[in-house]
Amino acid sequence: GMQCEDDRTGIGVETLKRAFLDNLFYVQGKFPALATKHDYYMALAYTVRDRLLQRWVNTAAIYTQQGSRTVAYLSAEFLMGPHLGNNLINLGIYNQVQQAMTELKLDLKELLAKEEEPGLGNGGLGRLAACYLDSLASLEIPTLGYGIRYEFGIFDQLIRNGWQVEKTDKWLRYGNPWEIARPEWAVSVKFGGRTEAHKNAQGRYRVRWIPHKVVLGIPYDTPILGYKVNTANTLRLWKAEAPESFDFEAFNRGNYYGAVDQKVTSENLTKVLYPNDETYEGKQLRLEQQYFFVSCALQDMLRIMLRQKLPLEQFHEKFAVQLNDTHPAIAVAELMRLLLDEHDMDWEPAWEITQKTFGYTNHTLLPEALEKWSLKLFSSLLPRHLEIIYEINWRFLEQVRHKFGTDEGRIGRLSLIDENDGKFVRMAHLACVGSHKINGVAALHSELLQKTTLLDFYEFFPEKFTNITNGVTPRRWIVLSNPKLTNLITSCIGDNWIKHLEDVQRIETYAEDPGFQQEWQQIKRENKVNVAEILLDRTGVKVDPDSLFDIQVKRIHQYKRQHLNILHAITLYNQIKQNPNLDITPRTLIFAGKAAPGYYIAKLIIKLINSVAEVVNKDPDIGDRLKVVFLPDYNVKNSQPIYPAADLSEQISTAGKEASGTGNMKFAMNGALTIGTLDGTNIEIRNAVGAENFFLFGLTTEDVGALRLTGYRPREYYKENPQLKQAIDQIASGYFSHGDRSLFKPLVDLLLDKDPFMLMADYQPYIDCQQQVSQTYRDRDRWLQMSILNTARMGKFSSDRAIREYCQQIWKVQPVPVQLAA
Ligand code: 26R
Incomplete structure (x- = not known):
């Protein structure tokens, strides 16, 4: 009809x-x-x-x-992708x-x-937040994501003469159809000034904050739909504006420019995302951004409670607030301030509510990434919060003394204030004390947190600590990125696996079926042809889709060791040059990733990759046996075709340095085999797919520690290994830099003298392991079987599993199904 x-x-x-x-x-x-x-x-x-x-x-x-219980996910970054x-x-x-x-x-x-993708994040942490929003909606969990509406997200990367050049990302240029502004829910955020005491109606002392300036926060909402459910949650990002668009007094005095000045300064607050990843800088604007969005978020939650006529004593029952690293950790002091100063609560109930409200996820062990703010900056910007932090600290250290006696060493290590070398507020300590749960993002990472970085906190409140291994959403990272593989899997086992990735295990029965293998190989080849076209278009380099696609895509960082990968490229190049008829497995090495603009060595690594590529790719002796390509401007959009086209996934960080990694999961789900160290989630991926389906090499975390203790001498490895020596000498001698010996000297010196990430020690094991990879690739059936088993056994690494664990262990929150009104 x-x-x-x-x-x-x-x-x-x-x-x-x-x-x-x-x-x-x-x-x-x-x-x-x-x-x-x-x-x-x-x-x-x-x-x-x-x-x-x-x-x-x-x-x-x-x-x-x-009046559903709601998760509030506080994150300075959301790397949503298109x-x-x-x-x-x-x-x-x-x-x-x-x-x-x-x-x-x-x-x-x-x-x-x-x-234009909203690139409102740097890398792993921001993309994890996006995967978690997808899973939260798909699992029908009431959620608000709170963050910053940066006008300029992560810079666009250009490559000029082999160097990274940054260009501003004007993602809002042509309008954003996915957001709706909600000016009716604007809030005021205070900065600077001073505090004073007064008495409340009951004659109790209270504190009033008289700020130096006020900024308006305007929420912009984006709907986040779950997979094949009616749940659409909200990502609420805050833009800073001046409280009034004109300072009329100044305007009337004839000072037009002075009048718009204030507007300009306020709006600077949310102008740009800090492009640093894992290197902390004590910049005032960054602290302003953090406090701004956290205050907006908490005031918004209080507004929701008041609208629903819920008493504020139930704050922790209404909201489970997760701190995505320490970037939003000021929330602990801000919730206290709101409850004490603005809602007249007493300290004890306010503190109990605060601790029950927050959970804290740590995403890195690197000491240079730990946030601490100088007392000078902190007190000038957030005078009231510093008072509250002193009070929290005083009470906390009393408890420490009660449990452990006067152990001044321990008290100094636990204090929220670092007094070792100047005075600082330690944000991780604030997050630990103010939360009821603290989690790492992979089994090894959580173990190392408890044994090293947060050992003293673990000893004081072991019950707070837990692990939740990261996951990624199969909707974006398989269904959307790899439609052909999706159709093949679905034609065999139905489509239940898209919601329950554990189910993908059922394709294991096909792992040795020649027809299925044939289709699997065909799909991988088509995905490689697609990437070959992209590479030709963006870089002018022609690659052979039948070669082994060996891919490392992630932020450029010394601990991730892109330069170890390039040492392998140089080694292969030298092997072919020494024996022009060498029958090696043809390879295409693909790199992509951004370097923080101020990270000199990372930028030099990009230059080195491009310099090696230039020499290798034009050498007629090499032909199709080896190509090296750097794909510019790695972001979510550009990454989506990459994972499905990989044969080999490079996960080669120094053991103990990569908290989890999530690219490792995206590759393995799409049938790439991993060459990796025992670091982060690599360990759990290897356990899941089977040691025989994973290329393992390198020092363990223990080895790294032991080698450091006994005195690490990187130059010895270089002296004793002719292949390694040749590769390093070529870099130093200007072989890849038109004879320029000074260009890569800082990198070469660093490797031979300090080598903080132990490339020299891991070089030969890596080369040997790569040789195994090349051998295995020649056995087509064996490789295909390994590839299929990798996809089949990746069920655990769905972000749905991770989110279920957060819901049960940390948030205590249940699904709320949504029916569409007729
Ligand atoms: C303070 C500051 C400059 C800063 C430090 C660290 C800014 C950004 C970061 C990024 C960190 C926290 C990050 O992205 N960590 C990554 O988190 C991923 C998700 O958990 C992990 O997979 C990945 O191993 C880890 O490096």
């Missing part, structure tokens, strides 16, 4: 076409003959947004009605939309490519 679908909610092909053309007309103000590709992208985005809004409004209504493709997958309308576009003579792929 006739059925008429609503243009804003229907998902039939005809309805989608009609809605799309309607949005092109009424939102973009265009008709097809004048429309650009970008107009078409926007029309499609609004068509999808209408369908999201239906679910979003229903979700909000149900959460409000039921929304359109993901929303099509989660709505379950990818195929219908593709057909609708085809019938309108448009190519969905081209429209998807038009989206």
Whole structure:
């Protein structure tokens, strides 16, 4: 019979076409003959947004009605990636939309490519937050993600003459169809000034904060739809504005520029994401950003409680607040301030509520990444919070004395104030004391936290500590990125695995089936051809899709050891040069990743990769046996085709340094084999896929510690290993730098004299292991079987599993299913 679908909610092909053309007309103000590709992208985005809004409004209504317990995920970074493709997958309308576009003579792929991704994060931590929002919505958990609406996200990377050049990321230039501003929920945030005492109605002492300036926080909401459910949660990002757009007094005095000054300074607060990853800088603006979004978030939660007429004593029952590293740790002091000063609560109940509210996730052990703020800066910006922190510290250290007696060494190590070399507030200590649960992000990482970085805290409150191994969402990282593999898996076992990744294990029975292997290989090859085209387009380098695709994509950092990988490239090059007829397994080495703009050695590593590539790729003796390529501007969008095209995943950090890694999971899920150290989640991936399906090499964390203690002499390895010596000597002699001996000298000196990440010690084991990889790749059936088993056994590494663990162990929160109103 006739059925008429609503243009804003229907998902039939005809309805989608009609809605799309309607949005092109009424939102973009265009008709097809004048429309650009970008107009078409926007029309499609609004068509999808209408369908999201239906679910979003229903979700909000149900959460409000039921007063649901809610997770608040506080993160300075959310690296969401493009929304359109993901929303099509989660709505379950990818195929219908593709057909609708085809019938309108448009190519969905081209429209998807038009989206500017919101690059509001640096790397692992920001992308983890995005995967967790996807899983929280898919598991129907009421959630608010709180963060900063940076006007400029992570810079765009250009490569000029082999060097990284940074370009500002103007992601909002053409408008953002996925967000809705909510100025009606703006809040005020105070900075600086002084405090004074006064008495409340009961005659008790209270503190008033008289700030030096006030900034307005405006929330911008983005709906986060779960996979094939009606739950659409909210990502609420805050933009800073001046309280009034003009200082009218100054304006009336004829000082127009002075009047806009204040506006400009306030809006600077959320202008730009700090592009540092794992290296802390004590910059005032960064502390301002952190306090700004945390205060906005907590005030927003209090508003929600008051609207739902919940007493503030129930704050921890209404909200489970997670601190994504220490970036939002000031929340501990801010919630105390709000409860004490603004809501007249007494210290003891306020402190109990605060501790029950927060959980703290640590994401790194690197000492240079631990945040501490000088008392000078802290007291000038947040005078009231410093008073509160002193009080928390005083009470905490009393408890320490009670448990351990006067052990001044221990007290100094536990104190929230670092007094060793100048005075600082230690944010990790504030987070530990103010939270009821503290977790690391992989089994090894959590163990090392307890044994090293947070040992004293572990001894004081062991019951707070737990591990939750990271995961990634199979929706973006398999279904959206690798549609061909998705179809093959689904044709064998149905599509339940997309929600329950443990189920993908069922493809194991096909691991040795020649027909299945054949299709598996064919899909990998097509994905490699796709990346070969991208590489040709972006770098001009032609690569052989039949060569082994050996890929390392991640932030450039010494501990991740991209330079160890390049030493292998040079070694292969030298082997071919010495024996031009050498029958080696042809390889394509692909690198991508950004370096922090101020991280000199990381930028030099990028230059080295490009310099080696230049020599290797144009050498006729080498031919198709070896290619080295650096793909510029690694981000979520550019990464999506990469994982499905990998044969080999490089996870080669110095043992004990990579907290978890998440790229390692994305590769293995897509059938890449891993060459890796016993670091982070590599250990758990190896346990899951089987040692025989993983290429392990290198020092263990224990070895690293022992070698340091006995005196590490990197130059000895160089002297005693002719292959290693040749590679290093070539770098030093200008072989890859047109004779320039000074260019790479800082890197070479660092490796031979200090080698803080022990490349010299791990070099030969790495080369030997790579030789094993090359041998194995020649046994096609064996490789395919290993590849299939890797995908089949990655169930544990879905972010759904991780989020279930957070819900049970930390948040104590239940699903709230959403039905669409008829
Ligand atoms: C303070 C500051 C400059 C800063 C330090 C550290 C800024 C950003 C970071 C990033 C850190 C916290 C990070 O991204 N860590 C990564 O977290 C991932 C998700 O848990 C892990 O997979 C990865 O191993 C870890 O490096």
